[in-house]
Structures are given as C-alpha cells and as structure tokens.
Amino acid sequence: MKLSSINFIIAFFCLLQSCGQSPNKEVAHKEPNKLEELNNYIDELEKEGLYGSFLFMENDKILFEKSVGYANREKQIKSSKSTIYPYGSIVKDYTYTVTLLLASEGLFELEDPLGKFYENIPEDKKKITIAQLLQHRSGLLTYHDNIPELRKKYKGIPADLYPGTKEEALGYIFSQKLKFTPGTDQSYSNSGYTLLAYLIEGISGKKFDEVVREKILLPAKTTTADFYQSPLWKSEDVAVGYGRSSYGKENSAYYWPRNPNQLIGNGGMAGTLYDLYKGLKYMMSLEETNKEFSRLSKKYKYIEDLPDDIVGSSGGGNLGNVMVLFGIKSKGQYLLFASNNDDDGSEDVLMLRKVTLLGFDFDIASLAPEEFKKNGGEEESEFTRLDKDSAGSKWDLPKKVKYERIAAFFDLLSNQLDIESFEKQHCSPQFSKKLKKNYEKWPKLKSLKYRIESYGREMELSLKDTINRKQYIFEVKLEGDAQSKFKSIQLKQ
Known part of the structure; x- marks a missing residue:
C-alpha cells in the first residue's frame, strides 16, 4: 500500500528474523506512575481526535494496551483490542519470509533470474534476480498503478484496489522503464514484491494467501490475521478507515477485494495488533529453528546496514489506515x-517518540540518530517540527521547479504572498480567472503540513492546517512540462 509519512523514520527499521518464543498474554510489570502518565497522554490524544490501538509487549508479556476513538464512527463502535486493522506494507515482511522458506526448501535459488520463470519478459528485466526483488535492488518503479491509463479507467477507485487481471498487472510492471541497472542501487518497489507473490504462486501451485496461511499464520496460531474479505471476520470488528479516499459499502478491509493485482505481495492483509505480534515473533523464530532459512536471511538482509538489534516495519495508505511496529x-x-x-x-513521529519513552524508556531518536538533528538543545528534524504552532511550519519540498511552484501555492493559501503577483508569475490566463473566486473560499491557514503525490504534470496535494485541524485535498494540473504554469487546481474537500 501507499506509504505514510511515518516512514521517514520507520524506513530505518524493517523486519529482521531472529530467535524468539511464542508470545503469551501474561502482563508485564512496570513502574505504575509511568504507565499512568502514558495512559493519560493517550487520553489527551483521543480528545484531539485520535482513533486507534496501542500494544506494548515486553519479553512476550503484555506491558500495556489501550484503544481510543472509534473503529466505526457512524455506528458508534469503539476501538478495542479486538479491532482488526489493515497491515499495509508490513505484508512485505510475510512475502519476504515465505520467499526465503521456499528457497530453503530447494524450490529455487535466490540468484535465479526472472527470465527462468516468466515468459515473454522484456530483455532489460530478464536478468533481475529474486534476491534483487527481495532487497529492492531490481530498478523497478515503486508502484504499477500510477499511470494515466489506469487512473482514467478506474476513476473513483483507490489505486491499491484497482480491478484487473494478473496478465494486465504483469504487463504494467514489465513495461516500466527501469530506474537503474538491476543490482547497482536500492529503491523501494511494490512492483517487485508483486512479482514475488506471483512467483510464489507459480512455484507452489497455490494461491499466495494460502501459502502465507500455511507457512506463517497457522504455525503462529493467529486467529484474526488474514487477507481482505476474510471469512474469519465480522464486519463490526473491522476498522473503518477515515482518510483521503474510501471504497466499498464501508471503507474497511471487510469489503475491500481480496488480493487485487495492484496489491498482492505488498499489502492486502489485516488483523488485530496481537496477531500481528504473534506473526512477527514466529517469523523471527525461524532464524533459530531453520538453519537454511537463517543462512539465507543473513546473506540477503532486507536492508544491509540496518543494526541487528532493531526490528520494525510500517504501512499505510490513502484509505485512512496507519500501522507501525x-x-x-x-x-x-x-x-x-x-x-x-x-x-x-x-x-506524527513526536507522538510515537513520546509513547515509547513513557512505555519503554527508550527514545526512537536513538534508533535513527541521523534523522534527528540537534536544534536548540532538542533532537529534531524538519519532520519532528510539523505540529509546532508556528506559522509556516511545513515539509521541505524537493528542489525542483514544479515543487517550488507548489510551495508558492501553499504560501498563497496561507496569505504569505500577494495574489496578483502569484497570478502573474505562476498562472495561465484561463486559470487566473478562476483563482480569485476559489481563493475566497479558502481560509487563512495557520501552520501547514502537506504531502504530494506526483504523476508527471498531475499531482494530488494533501494539506493539513495543524492548528485548526482541517484537511484539504487538491488535484493539480500543470500545462506542458514541469516549468509551465498552473492549468488547474481543484479543491476536492
């Protein structure tokens, strides 16, 4: 699934296999006043609108668990420890593990090229190896849904959930122009993990979800973890997502399609937090119990320079859900x-930073020190300052012409630029006529926090006023190339 902004730090953490025991539901003990402070802090977050669940595990015992807000706001169903949430891109950890397990059984070698398994594969992709897919070193693009043809064909359907056949998905992936020569660099790719899922199906003769269940979920003894539209679930137990887009009778994994071809291998699962933990611990235990798996996991680490003592993963998307471990x-x-x-x-990484300090006494800044810069005596980066109540606080944009143009647009929204000068410099004559009329509808923004998804000359801007806690989504089109003027900006909500 599309990654959320929390990944600027979680990108330093990814699932590493190591020894572990089966978890149990015993409760660990900690200094009561610390956990009371943690509980009070989360209560304050709930007042600010937080929906979700927390689970702290210590030596396989539950140290602390708490749920706030609503799993289903319309039906007034409160969040609980039994609420089922989407796992997002954490599913890649399952795909990684299953791939290593099949390789450890001798069904293929991780250095085997794709040309051995896929017919009619383009010449530039024949030599991509399974290992390069696992380690995001294939050169494939991040997604295989961000193309104009699909956006027009499936208008109104979130990109992760586009319908379509396996053959169509393979066509989109194999038609991509590689970012770099395979093996020479590293770049995150959902497309690569979709190829792994198809490879797993071809080698095993079973559906991808069946293999994951057989190899991980059953031995881990999970009871809720499964793929979308699971028969294990009741609709009232599955969280409804409140985000930039929605799909289905209710916007939840209970209704989303099972294993859509844009998502297979890199998303599409959900479960309770406790079942996510049980799956994690089982996958980690394979390092101790499976000698060949252990050898392969050490040789083909997900991120080569990741500290061995850190474990973590995250996922989320524009359907309203975020998952972090x-x-x-x-x-x-x-x-x-x-x-x-x-x-x-x-x-907000500051929130996660504070809850870990209260719950565990360790600081996530120490886990990824390069992401936290010293500033005024406090460890911060441009990301950790997002929720400060200072005007103009915002993410830095890439230093490219079209992004500088968007930055100027945000300055205009927050009344830091004169509208006439903005029109003259950035807008086509046709767009200028509409700008003044629309501008009157936009409130003065206090502190900006935003995310950009770019598709060539088209973009989607997700903007949040962090003081007034209002969210706005803009669809933007530029004329001609990236140096052209605005053609249109449409406020979606």
Missing part, C-alpha cells in the same frame, strides 16, 4: 500501533 530485540520490547484515521495526528 518497532522495537529492540535485546530488550524484548515492541510497540505496535494502528490508526484508522489519518487526519488525527497518527503520522
């Missing part, structure tokens, strides 16, 4: 967090 293996401490309302501050 991370911890320190030597301490046996793991935080699992899920939110089903991405307009509630759930992507």
Whole structure:
C-alpha cells in the first residue's frame, strides 16, 4: 500500500528474523506512575481526535494496551483490542519470509533470474534476480498503478484496489522503464514484491494467501490475521478507515477485494495488533529453528546496514489506515500501533517518540540518530517540527521547479504572498480567472503540513492546517512540462 509519512523514520527499521518464543498474554510489570502518565497522554490524544490501538509487549508479556476513538464512527463502535486493522506494507515482511522458506526448501535459488520463470519478459528485466526483488535492488518503479491509463479507467477507485487481471498487472510492471541497472542501487518497489507473490504462486501451485496461511499464520496460531474479505471476520470488528479516499459499502478491509493485482505481495492483509505480534515473533523464530532459512536471511538482509538489534516495519495508505511496529530485540520490547484515521495526528513521529519513552524508556531518536538533528538543545528534524504552532511550519519540498511552484501555492493559501503577483508569475490566463473566486473560499491557514503525490504534470496535494485541524485535498494540473504554469487546481474537500 501507499506509504505514510511515518516512514521517514520507520524506513530505518524493517523486519529482521531472529530467535524468539511464542508470545503469551501474561502482563508485564512496570513502574505504575509511568504507565499512568502514558495512559493519560493517550487520553489527551483521543480528545484531539485520535482513533486507534496501542500494544506494548515486553519479553512476550503484555506491558500495556489501550484503544481510543472509534473503529466505526457512524455506528458508534469503539476501538478495542479486538479491532482488526489493515497491515499495509508490513505484508512485505510475510512475502519476504515465505520467499526465503521456499528457497530453503530447494524450490529455487535466490540468484535465479526472472527470465527462468516468466515468459515473454522484456530483455532489460530478464536478468533481475529474486534476491534483487527481495532487497529492492531490481530498478523497478515503486508502484504499477500510477499511470494515466489506469487512473482514467478506474476513476473513483483507490489505486491499491484497482480491478484487473494478473496478465494486465504483469504487463504494467514489465513495461516500466527501469530506474537503474538491476543490482547497482536500492529503491523501494511494490512492483517487485508483486512479482514475488506471483512467483510464489507459480512455484507452489497455490494461491499466495494460502501459502502465507500455511507457512506463517497457522504455525503462529493467529486467529484474526488474514487477507481482505476474510471469512474469519465480522464486519463490526473491522476498522473503518477515515482518510483521503474510501471504497466499498464501508471503507474497511471487510469489503475491500481480496488480493487485487495492484496489491498482492505488498499489502492486502489485516488483523488485530496481537496477531500481528504473534506473526512477527514466529517469523523471527525461524532464524533459530531453520538453519537454511537463517543462512539465507543473513546473506540477503532486507536492508544491509540496518543494526541487528532493531526490528520494525510500517504501512499505510490513502484509505485512512496507519500501522507501525518497532522495537529492540535485546530488550524484548515492541510497540505496535494502528490508526484508522489519518487526519488525527497518527503520522506524527513526536507522538510515537513520546509513547515509547513513557512505555519503554527508550527514545526512537536513538534508533535513527541521523534523522534527528540537534536544534536548540532538542533532537529534531524538519519532520519532528510539523505540529509546532508556528506559522509556516511545513515539509521541505524537493528542489525542483514544479515543487517550488507548489510551495508558492501553499504560501498563497496561507496569505504569505500577494495574489496578483502569484497570478502573474505562476498562472495561465484561463486559470487566473478562476483563482480569485476559489481563493475566497479558502481560509487563512495557520501552520501547514502537506504531502504530494506526483504523476508527471498531475499531482494530488494533501494539506493539513495543524492548528485548526482541517484537511484539504487538491488535484493539480500543470500545462506542458514541469516549468509551465498552473492549468488547474481543484479543491476536492
């Protein structure tokens, strides 16, 4: 699934396999006043609109768990420890593990090229190896849904859930122009993990979800973890997502299609936080119980320079859901967090930083020190300052012409630029006529936080006024190339 902004730090954490025992539901003990402070802090977050659940595990015992807000706001169903949340891109951890398990059984070699398994594969992709897919070193693009043809064909359907056949998905992936020569660099790719899922199906002769269930979910003894539209679930137990887009009778994994071909291998699962933990611990235990798996996992690490003591992964998307897990293996401490309302501050790393300090006494800044810069005596980066109540606080944009143009647009929205000068510099004559009329509808923004998804000359801008806690989505089109003027900006909500 599309990654949320929390990944600027979680990108440093990814699932590493190591020894572990089956978890149990015993409760760990900690200094009461610390957990009371943690409980009070989360209560304050709920008042600000947080929906979701927290689970703190320490040495396989529950240290702390708490749920806030609504799993289903319309039906007034409160979030609970039994609420089922989408796992997002954490599913890649399952795909990685199953791939290594099949390789350890001798069904293929991780250095085998794709040309051995896929017919009619383009010449530039024949030599991509399974290992390069696993380690995001294939050169494939991030997604295989961000193309104009699909956006027009499936207008109104979120990109992750586009219908379509396996053959069509393979066609989109294989028609991509590679970012770099395979093996020479590293770049995150959902497309690569979709190819792994298809490879798993071809080698095993079973559906991808069946293999994941057989290899991980059943031995881990999970009871809720499954793929979308699971028969294991009741609709009232599955969180409804409140985000930038929605799909289905209710916007939840209970109704989303099972294993859509844009998502297979890189998303599409859901479950409770406790079942996510049980799956994590089982996958980690394979390092101890399976000698060949252990050898392969050490040789083909997901991120080569990741510290061995850190474990973590995250996922989320524009359907309103965020899922995060991370911890320190030597301490046996793991935080699992899920939110089903991405307009509630759930992507704020400061919040996660504070809850880990209160719950575990370790600082996530120490896990990814390069991401936290010293500033005024406090460890911060441009990301950790997002929720400060200072005017103009916002993410830095890439230093490219079209992004500088968008930055100027945000300055205009927050009344830092004169509208006439903005029109003259950035707008086509046709657009200028509409700008003044629309501008009157937009309030003065206090503090900006935004995300950009770019598709060539078209973009989607997700903007949040962090003081007034209002969210706005803009669809933007530029004329000609990236240096052209605005053709249109449409406020969606």
